[in-house]
Amino acid sequence: xxxxxxxxxxxxxxxxxxxxxxxxxxxxxxxxxxxxxxxxxxxxxxxxxxxxxxxxxxxxxxxxxxxxxxxxxxxxxxxxxxxxxxxxxxxxxxxxxxxxxxxxxxx
Numbered sequence: 525x526x527x528x529x530x531x532x533x534x535x536x537x538x539x540x541x542x543x544x545x546x547x548x549x550x551x552x553x554x555x556x557x558x559x560x561x562x563x564x565x566x567x568x569x570x571x572x573x574x575x576x577x578x579x580x581x582x583x584x585x586x587x588x589x590x591x592x593x594x595x596x597x598x599x600x601x602x603x604x605x606x607x608x609x610x611x612x613x614x615x616x617x618x619x620x621x622x623x624x625x626x627x628x629x630x631x
Contacts, residue, residue, distance in 0.1 A: 535587070539606075542586035548579050552602065555589060559601035580595055 542548055547569070554560065558566060562580070566573050580600060583589045587606035592599045 539586045539588065539613075542582050544546060545579065545582075551576075551579055551583060551600075552588065555600060555602045559599050561591070562598045562600065564590055565600065583596055 528612075550569070551565065554565065560568075562573060562576065565580075565595075566576055569576060580589065580591070584591055587609070588601045588603055590601050592601070
């Protein structure tokens with residue numbers, strides 16, 4: 525049985541790849557408190573803006589965060605739609621696993 529996903533499998537893989545890095549998970553954790561300027565994130569993570577921008581781009585390309593320009597700064601926030609899609613994928617995997625466990629391995 526195939527798992528039904530709103531996103532294509534390549535898009536889902538991109539999300540999981542984005543989540544595979546500790547720094548990116550910490551960025552998501554930081555953004556749970558609301559929108560933040562890249563300058564604030566640079567201070568929080570004690571890193572250069574170019575390194576941080578790389579991680580932010582990966583998260584944005586995966587659909588997990590949103591970017592909003594204001595003046596010369598960029599502000600980042602969680603993309604709640606992207607997080608909800610991730611939750612749907614995980615729920616779908618869990619449901620498929622439960623059905624398979626009830627069936628057993630052999631007819």
